[in-house]
Amino acid sequence: MSTPRTLAEKVWADHIVVEGEQQGDVQTPDLLYIDLHMVHEVTSPQAFEGLRLSGRPVRRPDLTIGVEDHNVPTMNINEMIAEPTSRKQVDALRDNAEEFGIRLHSLGDAEQGIVHVVGPQLGLTQPGTTVVCGDSHTSTHGAFGALAFGIGTSEVEHVLATQTLPMTPFKTMAINVDGTLKPGVSSKDIILAVIAKIGTGGGQGYVLEYRGEAIEALSMEARMTICNMSIEAGARAGMIAPDEITFEYLKGRPHAPEGQDWDDAVEYWRSLRTDDGATFDAEITIDANTLEPFVTWGTNPGQGVFLSDSIPMPESFDDPADKDAAERALEYMALEGGTPMKEIPVDTVFLGSCTNARIEDLRMAAAVIQGREKAEDVRMMVVPGSMQVRLQAEEEGLDKIFKDFGADWRFAGCSMCLGMNPDQLAPGERAASTSNRNFEGRQGKGARTHLVSPVVAAATAVRGTLSSPSDLGMTDYIVAPN
Amino acid sequence: MSLEKVVTHTGVGVPLRESNVDTDQIIPAHFLKRITKTGFEDALFSRWRTDEDFILNKEPYSSGTVLVTGPDFGTGSSREHAVWALRDYGFKAVISARFGDIFRSNAGKQGLVAAQVEQSDVELIWKELENNPGAEVTVDLENRLIECGSISTRFQIDDYTRWRLMEGLDDIGLTLRSADAIDEFEKTRPAIKPTTLPAKLSEV
Numbered sequence: 001m002s003t004p005r006t007l008a009e010k011v012w013a014d015h016i017v018v019e020g021e022q023q024g025d026v027q028t029p030d031l032l033y034i035d036l037h038m039v040h041e042v043t044s045p046q047a048f049e050g051l052r053l054s055g056r057p058v059r060r061p062d063l064t065i066g067v068e069d070h071n072v073p074t075m076n077i078n079e080m081i082a083e084p085t086s087r088k089q090v091d092a093l094r095d096n097a098e099e100f101g102i103r104l105h106s107l108g109d110a111e112q113g114i115v116h117v118v119g120p121q122l123g124l125t126q127p128g129t130t131v132v133c134g135d136s137h138t139s140t141h142g143a144f145g146a147l148a149f150g151i152g153t154s155e156v157e158h159v160l161a162t163q164t165l166p167m168t169p170f171k172t173m174a175i176n177v178d179g180t181l182k183p184g185v186s187s188k189d190i191i192l193a194v195i196a197k198i199g200t201g202g203g204q205g206y207v208l209e210y211r212g213e214a215i216e217a218l219s220m221e222a223r224m225t226i227c228n229m230s231i232e233a234g235a236r237a238g239m240i241a242p243d244e245i246t247f248e249y250l251k252g253r254p255h256a257p258e259g260q261d262w263d264d265a266v267e268y269w270r271s272l273r274t275d276d277g278a279t280f281d282a283e284i285t286i287d288a289n290t291l292e293p294f295v296t297w298g299t300n301p302g303q304g305v306f307l308s309d310s311i312p313m314p315e316s317f318d319d320p321a322d323k324d325a326a327e328r329a330l331e332y333m334a335l336e337g338g339t340p341m342k343e344i345p346v347d348t349v350f351l352g353s354c355t356n357a358r359i360e361d362l363r364m365a366a367a368v369i370q371g372r373e374k375a376e377d378v379r380m381m382v383v384p385g386s387m388q389v390r391l392q393a394e395e396e397g398l399d400k401i402f403k404d405f406g407a408d409w410r411f412a413g414c415s416m417c418l419g420m421n422p423d424q425l426a427p428g429e430r431a432a433s434t435s436n437r438n439f440e441g442r443q444g445k446g447a448r449t450h451l452v453s454p455v456v457a458a459a460t461a462v463r464g465t466l467s468s469p470s471d472l473g474m475t476d477y478i479v480a481p482n
Numbered sequence: 483m484s485l486e487k488v489v490t491h492t493g494v495g496v497p498l499r500e501s502n503v504d505t506d507q508i509i510p511a512h513f514l515k516r517i518t519k520t521g522f523e524d525a526l527f528s529r530w531r532t533d534e535d536f537i538l539n540k541e542p543y544s545s546g547t548v549l550v551t552g553p554d555f556g557t558g559s560s561r562e563h564a565v566w567a568l569r570d571y572g573f574k575a576v577i578s579a580r581f582g583d584i585f586r587s588n589a590g591k592q593g594l595v596a597a598q599v600e601q602s603d604v605e606l607i608w609k610e611l612e613n614n615p616g617a618e619v620t621v622d623l624e625n626r627l628i629e630c631g632s633i634s635t636r637f638q639i640d641d642y643t644r645w646r647l648m649e650g651l652d653d654i655g656l657t658l659r660s661a662d663a664i665d666e667f668e669k670t671r672p673a674i675k676p677t678t679l680p681a682k683l684s685e686v
């Protein structure tokens with residue numbers, strides 16, 4: 001009998017082109033084949049430049065796809081991009097796509113959107129594939145049982161030229177999430193709790209596999225939210241075993257297999273689950289029954305607490321480095337230890353990003369605000385993750401709910417998730433944001449970010465202070481029903 | 483294309499007493515709009531450099547080439563610009579107790595040594611560099627050794643990266659030596675796997 005293997009080990013093994021070997025005292029890495037390479041305007045120009053300089057073609061344009069997402073505006077998209085440096089980058093991508101024969105979904109195209117929303121939506125992200133992109137949140141695609149990770153620009157060039165990457169095997173960590181989520185608690189709260197537990201460096205060197213009852217109960221959208229933020233736990237990749245929910249999501253998508261191919265694919269996909277008796281290098285367990293809506297108070301995603309709690313006192317940290325980090329964070333955030341989270345007022349609510357701007361996220365938020373009024377001084381921006389999400393939302397009438405509420409209804413892009421397009425926070429402005437990073441200056445110079453789930457974002461827009469749906473009297477509210 | 487070989491480097495050490503220095507701090511996002519691969523020296527730690535007390539604004543640290551920093555350096559986004567900014571500023575090595583995975587891998591590709599040591603060693607080197615501003619740090623890849631004043635400690639770096647740095651080898655060139663194996667692999671790749679072309683679109 002063969003040795004029991006984990007999901008990650010199976011996918012890895014199926015992609016080894018050249019196995020690493022001991023050469024003297026050097027262990028060479030494995031050369032891995034890459035099934036899908038996604039590029040965007042920010043991390044690709046220098047890679048294409050490198051190809052041109054060395055006279056190399058793109059080896060597999062048919063395994064490559066480009067989108068414009070990071071620095072594009074989310075309004076007036078039919079006008080020329082106003083900001084010259086952004087325009088230059090987008091133009092460079094368009095020129096490169098044309099020169100090297102790569103499929104590109106540009107601003108205004110019905111398939112345009114954030115790279116990690118577009119891949120799954122087109123059915124290009126499939127179980128058992130290797131997926132890379134010059135973007136750390138490529139981990140999102142692991143929700144399908146793909147081995148997906150972010151790469152740097154030199155690696156982008158490497159994949160363009162060779163369709164492979166030399167990689168040293170990861171270690172594996174099981175994240176068991178048992179139990180059932182309470183009403184109003186979502187997958188965003190699971191991953192924030194995981195990060196608070198293992199720390200922002202806890203996953204370094206590992207592929208995380210999320211498993212257990214609470215994970216199996218989640219929709220694909222909710223699973224993507226979890227895998228997306230694996231990088232915030234320090235891990236380059238996160239994975240979830242493909243199951244009926246995965247197959248259901250994929251069936252009928254533009255690039256999903258059809259007919260006999262579909263049956264063959266499903267059979268292969270089923271074989272990918274971690275074998276009974278396989279061992280992980282590390283393992284942690286989280287009890288979903290005990291989770292509550294989670295929100296960050298500091299400037300890294302590990303600095304979070306339950307929304308019902310207060311900001312911790314810096315003195316309460318045992319580790320002096322953690323205490324210093326807390327002090328620095330609180331100074332930047334203009335907050336004090338001991339303040340109840342629910343008393344913190346925000347200026348802006350941002351519902352968007354590759355973490356939480358899929359159709360289900362928009363539905364959940366819309367359900368919370370429907371029939372309610374927005375807090376007067378709060379600005380709310382809703383930025384669908386892709387044009388398809390936007391179109392779907394409009395078909396369902398969600399856009400009306402947002403607009404009636406007084407929210408800004410935008411076109412697709414990374415938007416306020418990072419300060420490199422027109423959607424930015426002003427210095428000192430405070431946001432409840434469904435994105436993934438609360439780093440200093442991430443959403444604009446001097447901007448202050450609290451990471452939250454879509455339903456917390458929506459409830460916060462109603463009350464004006466960090467809030468959960470239960471603060472609005474919603475008690476039987478179930479998040480992410482399948 | 484090949485890189486400059488790095489075997490050993492000696493230069494002024496810069497004690498950066500910060501942990502969790504993510505790539506957004508190393509280089510803020512708006513610098514990512516450039517489409518060149520060099521000239522990022524002005525972007526390094528740009529937000530912090532507006533503070534005149536920031537270490538790189540002080541002599542003799544401003545001409546430093548070895549950055550000695552707290553744990554979890556280079557976490558966050560995949561931007562290789564973080565490495566380019568350090569490289570363009572003149573840094574040849576970064577010493578920390580823990581690095582972000584993607585940062586570490588990017589560093590190795592640009593000839594920047596990411597040397598991992600215990601935090602207790604970082605503390606010792608910090609003290610030395612603060613007590614003797616301008617003190618030099620030697621990073622000896624051959625022997626995996628860091629030396630600074632009377633401190634001498636071994637550092638960790640994976641064998642393969644070390645070898646490539648010492649040989650100045652370009653990754654793509656190395657991989658293309660296996661072009662035949664890639665051709666073979668592609669022949670056996672199952673036909674059910676997706677391709678992006680011909681493009682199929684969502685039904686609207």
Ligand code: SF4
Nearest residue numbers: 137353354414417418
């Ligand atoms: S939405 Fe944010 S995290 Fe996601 S790809 Fe865009 S910038 Fe990166």
